[in-house]
Amino acid sequence: MSGVGAKNIFWHDTAVTKADRQQLNNHKSCTVWFTGLSGSGKSTLANAVAKRLHELEVRTYVLDGDNIRHGLNKDLGFSPEARTENIRRIGEVAKLFVDSGVIVLTAFISPYREDRQLVRNLLEEQEFIEVYTKCTLDECEKRDPKGLYKKARSGVIKEFTGISAPYEEPDHPEIIVQTDTQTIEQSVEKIIQQLKEQGII
Ligand SMILES: Nc1ncnc2c1ncn2[C@@H]1O[C@H](COP(=O)(O)OS(=O)(=O)O)[C@@H](OP(=O)(O)O)[C@H]1O
Numbered sequence: 001m002s003g004v005g006a007k008n009i010f011w012h013d014t015a016v017t018k019a020d021r022q023q024l025n026n027h028k029s030c031t032v033w034f035t036g037l038s039g040s041g042k043s044t045l046a047n048a049v050a051k052r053l054h055e056l057e058v059r060t061y062v063l064d065g066d067n068i069r070h071g072l073n074k075d076l077g078f079s080p081e082a083r084t085e086n087i088r089r090i091g092e093v094a095k096l097f098v099d100s101g102v103i104v105l106t107a108f109i110s111p112y113r114e115d116r117q118l119v120r121n122l123l124e125e126q127e128f129i130e131v132y133t134k135c136t137l138d139e140c141e142k143r144d145p146k147g148l149y150k151k152a153r154s155g156v157i158k159e160f161t162g163i164s165a166p167y168e169e170p171d172h173p174e175i176i177v178q179t180d181t182q183t184i185e186q187s188v189e190k191i192i193q194q195l196k197e198q199g200i201i
């Protein structure tokens, strides 16, 4: 997968800009990037925050690992290289959503620091808000909402994050939500507060 397609391609500026769209929407746009173990609450919180924002008349879109892997990224597995490509593509998609003036909430394990940094670098400062859904492996395994940990423990699923594949914790995430001790409402509130403090909403 090399970048050979970039030859003889020219960038077009658009007549309507990101700033124009943000003005029309009455709020700024950004990526709220959830990262954490399977079952740590990424999807739950991305959707809960989106719901809250929608009620506040803010335009949102949720990109979820499971859904994207049914379509755009259905050719990718879970090797380190496939995960890197998964996150690279999602980063580019998130950037398009930010350009469209929307707050995009992404729920991907995104286990590698370097891959998350790559996405951060794609966006402007302030446009990438990393939320670490911190939860002990023990608790995630107890929750096991899809029965995947059980399969990973028995060896049916290989390269499973936290069991047989690595998860690299963020060094300096904008937000940490401790989902095994904080309630969903507390986590949502913390994220909404950050968006307000950054002047996004
Ligand atoms: N081997 C392995 N490791 C981790 N996860 C697995 C695996 N196989 C399938 N699944 C399911 O796929 C979801 C993770 O997809 P992501 O795109 O978020 O993964 S990654 O960011 O590329 O690491 C993940 O979803 P979440 O539980 O919502 O995190 C699982 O449902």
Ligand SMILES: Nc1ncnc2c1ncn2[C@@H]1O[C@H](COP(=O)(O)OP(=O)(O)O)[C@@H](O)[C@H]1O
Binding pocket: 036, 037, 038, 039, 040, 041, 042, 043, 044, 045, 107, 133, 143, 145, 178, 179, 180, 181, 182, 183, 184, 187
């Ligand atoms: N405080 C909490 N924050 C987030 N999720 C929680 C919390 N307490 C319990 N849960 C449950 O944990 C599970 C997390 O699953 P999910 O959101 O699919 O995680 P992920 O997207 O990280 O795999 C859900 O069933 C959710 O209801």
